[in-house]
Amino acid sequence: MTQMDKTIAVVKGLIMDGIAKANSGHPGGAMSSADFATILFSEFLNTNPDDTKWFNRDRFVLAAGHESMLLYSLLHLQGLLSMDDLKQFRQLGSRTPGHPEVNETPGVEATSGPLGQGFAVSVGFAAAEAFLREKLGADVMDHYTYALSCDGDIQEPVALGAASLAGLWGLGNLIVYYDSNKIQLAGPTCKADCTDHRKVFEGFCWQVLEVDGHNHDEIRAAIKNAQLEKSKPTLIIGHTTMAKGCASLEGSHKTHGSPLSAEEIAATKEKLGMPVEDFYVPEDVVESFRSRQDGLRQNAADWQAMLETKLKDADFAEMWGHVTKPRTELTIDWPEFTPGEKMATRKAWGTCLNSVMDSLPTLVGGSADLDPSNQTQHFRDTYGDFGVDGYGSRNLAFGVREFPMAAIMNGMQLHGGLMPFGATFLTFADYCRNAIRMSALQKLPVLYVFTHDSFWVGEDGPTHQPIEHVSSLRLIPDLIDLRPADAMETATCLDIALKQKDMPSTLFLTRQGLPILDPAEYPNVTDGPRKGGYVIKDCDGTPDLILIGSGSEVSLCLETAKLFKRNVRVVSMPSTKLFDDQPESYKNEVLPPEVTNRAAAEAGRTQLWHKYVGLTGVVLGVDHFGASAPGQILSDKYGFTPENFARMIREKY
Structure with missing residues (x-):
């Protein structure tokens, strides 16, 4: 032997x-x-x-x-x-x-x-x-x-x-x-x-x-x-x-x-x-x-000595700093947006990506063959396709491989030194789901970018229109859900995601244009998302009614509030995870327990929102599959209008 x-x-x-x-x-x-x-x-x-x-x-x-x-x-x-x-x-x-x-x-x-x-x-x-x-x-x-x-x-x-x-x-x-x-x-x-x-x-x-x-x-x-x-x-x-x-x-x-x-x-x-x-x-x-x-010890010691010598070179030291700097210490200059204009949040994501990609040289990622739709085309064209155009290229052309994309990103994050992201349509998040779960289980701050986040996708029909997906992903422990209301919130949500230490983030983005909110009128819009939910529009005194919206439905809530003569508070909740993690005192400040007249709106399953509006509260959502038609026609058909939302509320309260 x-x-x-x-x-x-x-x-x-x-x-x-x-x-x-x-x-x-x-x-x-x-x-x-x-x-x-x-x-x-x-x-x-x-x-x-x-x-x-x-x-x-x-x-x-x-x-x-x-x-x-x-x-x-x-x-x-x-x-x-x-x-x-x-x-x-x-x-x-x-x-x-x-x-x-x-x-x-x-x-x-x-x-x-x-x-x-x-x-x-x-x-x-x-x-x-x-x-x-x-x-x-x-x-x-x-x-x-x-x-x-x-x-x-x-x-x-x-x-x-x-x-x-x-x-x-x-x-x-x-x-x-x-x-x-x-x-x-x-x-x-x-x-x-x-x-x-x-x-x-x-x-x-x-x-x-x-x-x-x-x-x-x-x-x-x-x-x-x-x-x-x-x-x-x-x-x-x-x-x-x-x-x-x-x-x-x-x-x-x-x-x-x-x-x-x-x-x-x-x-x-x-x-x-x-x-x-x-x-x-x-x-x-x-x-x-x-x-x-x-x-092996000597080999590692020799490597360390070599590294110390290389760090004397300024260019190398700068890149080494990007590779080793904790994400929590990142400083990112996000682009400015023009209030009043309309912009899809997927376009806002693309604008943010294009604005910061040069300053974040370890940000690597790509799309599952949806570059123009996911707004990663400029990133790809600028830096080239990894492996095909060289190993220094930063775009990962994953092809139609959503599950491998997600699992590969986990490996890149586990390796260390990089900030990986991957993008596809939200309805295909199901293909990624178990790898997303593994991101959360392993405490990996991977960024998942999911565009086309609701029935507003329109003509592609029910196979491409997410209904249960946002709610389903919110069930995964230690996964940050981020559904921004406009371009301003999108930049903040990205800042939250990229500075995470040990939690992955899912970014849910619209295909349809949304009004860019004016910080002069809505002063909390830039920092409010950091706490998951916040008061975006308040009233004088104690509110008689609280409207809660997520993503594209925040604008709907703001318009609906104008149809009431009583005191109405509007809450934007881009992240239920981050909001639920806040101290009880803050949650009660945003949603006072004594105010029981509440209504929520989100273009997806309704059940989750009863956690915030009560078992008998009003929820405008979608609990059925969509249809092939222009998004605005579906919006009218499914009642996503200020008039219908106000009617539902008045009938209840």
């Missing part, structure tokens, strides 16, 4: 023991991937043993997140997790949760678990590395991104969409290992898949290498060959056996999602040449695994 054989046997023992103690987990895939992952971590991965956030470290994404006990075992051998951590696998409050979580465990680069997204996230890591390498120099930024994928991971279409972009962009520093054990939870993959992955990925412009995933020399050679290929990402297909090394369950799908029995574990350890002892880690395995660490 070689030292590597012994190390891998120890890793497999930890996998089996941790899962058995938790009585929950996925041993089979973790054991089939153990050869590759152990060799990668012990012989190839370039890290700083004393700083898991070292800027130029190699990134490793466990796309097959259910194999988490494999990663935790390797992190233990690295010295980042204790034995007690391994013994607390899947327990409340532990550093070893069921799937890797980036904010819980040192050495974990991304929260993974939803299959397909880890693959796409690794593409985002590699894209960020390529951009920063171009901007900072290869001596500062030149690392590999590795991902460990699996059959189920590759089956998710989001992975294939991201793979297509990675090939187009020529991300040579991306190396994905596909553990092809041909087993998934329900049984053999042949029951659900007939894909020739070599043909598919070569068609995506990848280098494809195939190895025996249990042959250590073939694994080492494949990693070295992948590192040498600089113009294409590499897929290493490792042909493996599920639960490799098991005494009687090798190749069985029963090992995918269930702990092994005590008897099977004991027999397997005997087969692997190990003592039956639980959580067995001999000192020679630890010493061998960490034998590179002094060299």
